Amino acid sequence: MLALKDLSCERDNRLLFEGLSVTFGAGDIWHIDGPNGVGKTSLLRQITGVSRYHGGELRWRGRDVAECRYEFAQSLVYIGHTPGIKKALSARENLHHYCPAADTSALEGALAELGLYGFEDVPCFRLSAGQLRRVALARLALASEPFWVLDEPFTALDVHAIAALEQRLSAHAARGGCVVLTSHQPVNLPVQRLALGDYSVVPA
Numbered sequence: 001m002l003a004l005k006d007l008s009c010e011r012d013n014r015l016l017f018e019g020l021s022v023t024f025g026a027g028d029i030w031h032i033d034g035p036n037g038v039g040k041t042s043l044l045r046q047i048t049g050v051s052r053y054h055g056g057e058l059r060w061r062g063r064d065v066a067e068c069r070y071e072f073a074q075s076l077v078y079i080g081h082t083p084g085i086k087k088a089l090s091a092r093e094n095l096h097h098y099c100p101a102a103d104t105s106a107l108e109g110a111l112a113e114l115g116l117y118g119f120e121d122v123p124c125f126r127l128s129a130g131q132l133r134r135v136a137l138a139r140l141a142l143a144s145e146p147f148w149v150l151d152e153p154f155t156a157l158d159v160h161a162i163a164a165l166e167q168r169l170s171a172h173a174a175r176g177g178c179v180v181l182t183s184h185q186p187v188n189l190p191v192q193r194l195a196l197g198d199y200s201v202v203p204a
């Protein structure tokens, strides 16, 4: 789906990585790994178009992303480091914001999948860190976009939510979707690993 060719990244005049070439394909789950500060979030921000890249090329389904920004954006779910939840709104309202076409039972099903049954209408400022992360991730159950980019999605989740999320990611890949994620925890899925810092691509 997305090919990175000779990508480089610098922040504050410091080179984080260069010459990074990898293709994130249909059916893949990629785990971007590396120590704190190596540039994982910066890479995700580059590939999603949130930050610009300083060198190299990004190609979406064979086309330069600059030429197909709208199509690429329509194909992408990006859930960043912070959950991106409006705390004055409820879980249901937040999910509706991201998935306006979903009906009541779809919204409730997505929230229930991540253990939020009974919390649908509680304002999010009353939820815990893990529950807030669950609200953000619930949209994956409703997402039709093929390319998912998730920054530290397992942070703050308990074992049950981790298992539910892993199942969701696995089902997405099995349907021909692609997942690119960062995690400091081991991922219990057949992932391909991209270790920033040594640029090695380790197949599953």
Ligand SMILES: Nc1ncnc2c1ncn2[C@@H]1O[C@H](COP(=O)(O)OP(=O)(O)OP(=O)(O)O)[C@@H](O)[C@H]1O
Pocket (backbone or CB within 6 Å): 011, 012, 016, 034, 035, 036, 037, 038, 039, 040, 041, 042, 043
């Ligand atoms: N807002 C910012 N302004 C300037 N430099 C930044 C900013 N955020 C991060 N950096 C720098 O960019 C580098 C890469 O940061 P990034 O967040 O991409 O790392 P990371 O690998 O995701 O780290 P972590 O594992 O801690 O989340 C860091 O070394 C940091 O010094």
